[in-house]
Amino acid sequence: MSIVYLMLGVGLAGTLMALFELKKYYSPKTRYWLNFNRHQAFPSFSGLGSVFMIGITRISRDRQFTIALGLIVLMTLTGRLNWYTKEYWLDILLVGLLILLIVTVDKLSTIGTQLLEQFPSLPMSKGVLNLAVGVSGLTIITVISSTIFLALTELGLMDIIRLCAIILICNLVAYLMSLAWYAATHSDPLGSWRLVTTQTIVLILLYLGLIQLPLNFILIAVAGCMIVIITIVSCLESSYWATIGHNG
């Protein structure tokens, strides 16, 4: 049950942050949620889709990433097959995934800045670019780790889908947490209520998802590590998103 408590803790922390946000100074001029809508309206989802694909392309054509991925697969297989390291193959895999995540974030983190530095007239804010690129990085890591887990463990497809759902939900929670954390003021009470309502829905989904999972040690370890990593990464990424009004 420890993983349930861990995730409940993450969700509750986010909700608490949102509640704190309600007490912040009310400013009719700063319109984070309205900015969010306005920015989404012009570049359109096709624009976001293109940025997502740019992120995927950036990684898939990167030599360092390809080498890191090859080494990780090699290390994991060696660790799994070698009698001496058989017990530690999961640790090896997690370290490998961490390296892969660092490489991915390193490669993707500068895309938005570089694009807007060269093409400031592109009608897309740094926040939107970073969010879409961040999601593409997350997708790559989720796909790779899910594939490895499917191949090397006795976890079924449904378990992996649940695991992915939890990773994405945690990402959303982290985003909402940073929204509450970085936005010093908000436009109207509706913005905050929306935030709190979303947090609550996320929490319920999280709980329902978790209750279905087989709670064995491997899954707890994997989920715990990924949650910590992804929460930190998405917090950093979404800090731009939360301050979207300033990045115009």
Place this chain on the structure above:
Amino acid sequence: MLLVQDLVATSVRERLNGVSFKIGNGEVLAVLGLNTAGGHLLGQVLAGKSGLRKTGQVQLNSYHYRSQIQKVMAQTGYLANPVQLPEYLSGFEFLDFVGSIYHLSPETRNKRIGELGETLKLGSDLFSIIESTSHDVRQKIAFAVSIIHKPRLLVLDEPTQYLDYVGQGQIKKLINEQPKEGTSVIIITNNLELAATVADRFVVMAEGQIALEGTLEQLVNQTKSRPKTLEGVMSVYFGNV
């Protein structure tokens, strides 16, 4: 129409001290001057670059830069100097990406990329990864990026750098096509031959201010330069080399 009034802006290397000018639809304005005169910074401000400290009024077709920057950006194209493109994409992919950001349909994007590739004679370079292409190909791709969405205001910072005689001719041809569609063009350049060929009016900048402004004839009359060319005007104002 672009209206710039009392523009004061600062970057690390340049400063604008109360710049004011107006440019009508379909007009081509060349901004000349020494490298640190403020032309480069002016281009960045007009392209809507964030993080620059600026005051004054800038307005494009009734949209204010301060309050309606998204609408301004949707109507603006910008060629930066120096050009740095995402090296992991091909020219086609990058043009397609920028087109999608500007809300162009896939068919329109394909058509525009085809037209631009044809005019700029990009050939198979359009489909090569940018990392493996030469400077002149990158310059042409960056130019194509700035006009793919048919902007109302086009800001070009040294559009012909790295280009040979033929490449410069292709760029001139595309610049000359812009006014026909009502696009206002601002060219920031040290290439006096290019400026003389394509521009209707000229602005000579010095120390962040507009020192001279007008048509070639007006500049010649102001400076009483001989010969009656842009080079003559510049040598009178800045002194012979």
